[in-house]
Amino acid sequence: MPTPTPDTAHMPSLVDKRVIRPAQTALALDLVNEMDLLRLKAIARVYARGLPPEVTWEDMLQEALTRVLVGSRLRPEGVPMVAFVAGILRSLRADYWRRAIRASGNHDTVRIDHENAESLEVVMSDPAPGPERALVALQELAAIRELFATDPTALQIIDGLGQGLSAEQIRRSTRLSKTDYESARKRMRRTLIREGLTCEPR
Amino acid sequence: MRTKVKTIASEVRLTRVLDAFAQELVDASDEEISAAATDLGMDLQKWSSAFAGVTYPSRPQLGDFFDLEALQARLPTDKKS
Numbered sequence: 001m002p003t004p005t006p007d008t009a010h011m012p013s014l015v016d017k018r019v020i021r022p023a024q025t026a027l028a029l030d031l032v033n034e035m036d037l038l039r040l041k042a043i044a045r046v047y048a049r050g051l052p053p054e055v056t057w058e059d060m061l062q063e064a065l066t067r068v069l070v071g072s073r074l075r076p077e078g079v080p081m082v083a084f085v086a087g088i089l090r091s092l093r094a095d096y097w098r099r100a101i102r103a104s105g106n107h108d109t110v111r112i113d114h115e116n117a118e119s120l121e122v123v124m125s126d127p128a129p130g131p132e133r134a135l136v137a138l139q140e141l142a143a144i145r146e147l148f149a150t151d152p153t154a155l156q157i158i159d160g161l162g163q164g165l166s167a168e169q170i171r172r173s174t175r176l177s178k179t180d181y182e183s184a185r186k187r188m189r190r191t192l193i194r195e196g197l198t199c200e201p202r
Numbered sequence: 203m204r205t206k207v208k209t210i211a212s213e214v215r216l217t218r219v220l221d222a223f224a225q226e227l228v229d230a231s232d233e234e235i236s237a238a239a240t241d242l243g244m245d246l247q248k249w250s251s252a253f254a255g256v257t258y259p260s261r262p263q264l265g266d267f268f269d270l271e272a273l274q275a276r277l278p279t280d281k282k283s
Contacts (some may be wrong), residue, residue, distance in 0.1 A: 021256075021257060021258070023256045023257050024257050034246065034253075035232045035235055035236075037253065037256050037257070038235050038239075038246075038252055038256070039227055039228065039230060039235065040256075041252075041253075041255065041256050042227045042230075043224045043227045043228065046220050046223045046224050046227065047220060047224065049216075049220060050216060056255075057255065058255040058256075058259070058260055061255070080228075082228050083228050086224050086225075086227075086228050089224075090221070133213060134212050134213055137212040137213040137215070137216040138212045140216050141215060141216055141219070144219060158219055161218055161219050162215035162216075162218055162219050163215070163218075164218055186234075188223075188226065189226045189229075189230055189234060190234065190237070190238055192223055192226060192227055192230075193227065193230055193234060193235055193238035194238045194241060194242060196227065197235075197238060197239055197242055197244065197252045198242065
């Protein structure tokens with residue numbers, strides 16, 4: 001007697017095949033809360049500035065959280081989770097540019113989710129940013145200035161930050177009172193959060 | 203030589219500004235985030251657009267609406283391959 005074979009093509013699936021995003025997993029594990037995720041979204045959007053269109057903030061954020069979840073990045077004791085993930089996002093950006101410089105010689109595709117011991121290798125290529133990267137940086141700086149165009153104090157602070165000045169040095173060079181400086185920072189923070197919460201892909 | 207110094211400076215300047223912005227966002231309070239969301243008309247519920255790209259994809263995907271495996275099973279297969 002022949003063994004009956006099930007018609008697998010029409011059988012309902014026994015398991016839920018929906019893909020759980022790393023952000024959802026991190027939330028379920030109480031590694032972050034909803035507000036933290038929104039902070040991280042805004043931070044990912046900041047660090048994705050100036051990267052090519054195929055490298056989205058969304059991918060960077062999920063990749064950073066994946067590295068936390070799989071344990072490839074271990075959070076040092078006492079470092080808040082948001083600050084820790086922000087650091088990973090920063091290093092993803094730096095890694096991208098490092099690999100882009102190296103790949104520019106052999107035209108490899110550069111991705112953000114390659115994690116290996118590359119960052120420990122000695123890079124022999126020219127570490128100086130090429131003209132393209134410099135142009136992109138200038139365009140991004142212009143876009144940032146545009147974002148704060150109606151706030152001259154914020155623009156002064158941004159100029160100071162770009163020069164690597166401390167808060168005290170910025171206040172001294174711009175002759176801002178502590179209160180005015182803090183008010184401007186608060187306005188800037190509000191603008192950055194608003195910009196970060198919107199749902200455009202980049 | 204002058205040009206080179208200038209090009210390096212633009213990237214360094216951008217990185218410094220981005221780092222400062224990221225730090226501001228790390229320090230942002232829950233109240234500031236809620237206020238910004240309210241300004242944008244977001245209610246911060248689970249499926250709020252604020253979470254687009256975070257807990258769900260910012261761009262809808264075909265799989266969000268259709269069971270792709272079931273669809274694939276119903277498509278005629280190429281007998282040559």
